[in-house]
Amino acid sequence: QVQLVESGGGLVQAGGSLRLSCAASGRTFSIKTMGWFRQAPGKERESVASISWSGSSTYYGGSVKGRFTISRDNAKNTMYLQMNSLKPEDTAVYYCAGAADRRGLGFPPVRYDYWGQGTQVTVSS
Numbered sequence: 001q002v003q004l005v006e007s008g009g010g011l012v013q014a015g016g017s018l019r020l021s022c023a024a025s026g027r028t029f030s031i032k033t034m035g036w037f038r039q040a041p042g043k044e045r046e047s048v049a050s051i052s053w054s055g056s057s058t059y060y061g062g063s064v065k066g067r068f069t070i071s072r073d074n075a076k077n078t079m080y081l082q083m084n085s086l087k088p089e090d091t092a093v094y095y096c097a098g099a100a101d102r103r104g105l106g107f108p109p110v111r112y113d114y115w116g117q118g119t120q121v122t123v124s125s
């Protein structure tokens with residue numbers, strides 16, 4: 001079993017920055033691809049970014065390219081999402097997810113096997 005725990009969410013003004021962390025525990029060897037997703041009220045869960053096991057390959061959703069950076073530290077079993085130039089439309093619950101499939105970059109939520117509980121990010125205008 002795998003447990004994922006997000007942290008780092010909060011309230012920030014537009015143009016500000018936040019860094020989210022996702023700590024993995026349990027059978028972490030079964031996680032290959034990791035990703036960040038977000039869900040705003042009344043909207044479907046969408047892919048924000050994903051990263052390969054080695055960290056050498058990444059994928060970003062179109063709305064966050066150039067503003068968000070995904071990274072992972074396998075020695076610490078932790079993944080990060082650095083969010084800069086935040087906009088009110090970035091407001092959502094952000095979820096950390098893990099997939100057993102090495103080809104998981106850009107996969108939709110249904111293809112991910114493990115999920116965190118989510119952390120709220122609110123960007124005020």
